[in-house]
Amino acid sequence: MNNNKNYFSSKNNLKYLILDTSSIFSGKFININNVKIVTTSSVIKEISPGGKDYRNLQYLLEIGLKVFEPSKESIKKIKIISTKTGDISRLSQTDIEILSLALDLKDSKKEISILTDDYSIQNISNYLKIDYSNISQIGIKKRFIWSYKCTGCGKKFNKNIKICSICGSEIKNYISIKKNINKFK
Numbered sequence: 114m115n116n117n118k119n120y121f122s123s124k125n126n127l128k129y130l131i132l133d134t135s136s137i138f139s140g141k142f143i144n145i146n147n148v149k150i151v152t153t154s155s156v157i158k159e160i161s162p163g164g165k166d167y168r169n170l171q172y173l174l175e176i177g178l179k180v181f182e183p184s185k186e187s188i189k190k191i192k193i194i195s196t197k198t199g200d201i202s203r204l205s206q207t208d209i210e211i212l213s214l215a216l217d218l219k220d221s222k223k224e225i226s227i228l229t230d231d232y233s234i235q236n237i238s239n240y241l242k243i244d245y246s247n248i249s250q251i252g253i254k255k256r257f258i259w260s261y262k263c264t265g266c267g268k269k270f271n272k273n274i275k276i277c278s279i280c281g282s283e284i285k286n287y288i289s290i291k292k293n294i295n296k297f298k
């Protein structure tokens with residue numbers, strides 16, 4: 114875990130929910146009650162500033178998403194295992210790092226689950242007896258909706274503009290949550 118050892122050895126029984134790139138791109142509201150949400154720095158690097166995915170990421174960081182580097186030992190193990198299962202050609206370096214972080218956490222006796230729609234990540238998780246949840250199946254029935262509101266006159270806009278066309282003040286982005294989205298495709 115490099116220098117993250119203390120963090121993971123803290124005494125609490127919270128479940129660690131590991132987010133891969135697909136789960137951040139999904140833009141779905143992640144219920145963080147009783148879970149710690151974590152990801153790897155390689156996932157963060159895949160999300161370039163600006164745009165919806167980046168805003169989703171910013172939101173997740175605000176609500177407590179923690180970013181870690183997996184150990185080299187675990188990366189090595191995941192590469193060996195995924196070669197054995199034939200998944201290696203379908204796994205990106207980021208996918209491998211997500212699985213390696215999961216392995217690190219599992220080795221430090223944490224209760225973990227990977228949130229991913231990636232079949233190869235799920236396959237390796239199965240192999241390692243690591244729990245995972247499918248983004249489209251988990252009880253995430255809410256989705257991020259972004260709204261834009263003028264800091265001056267308070268007018269709401271449905272487009273991401275920087276400056277209010279009415280009073281010239283700055284527009285702020287904020288999240289409103291749309292409820293009851295059941296059809297994820």
Ligand SMILES: [Zn+2]
Nearest residue numbers: 263266277280
């Ligand atoms: Zn205004």
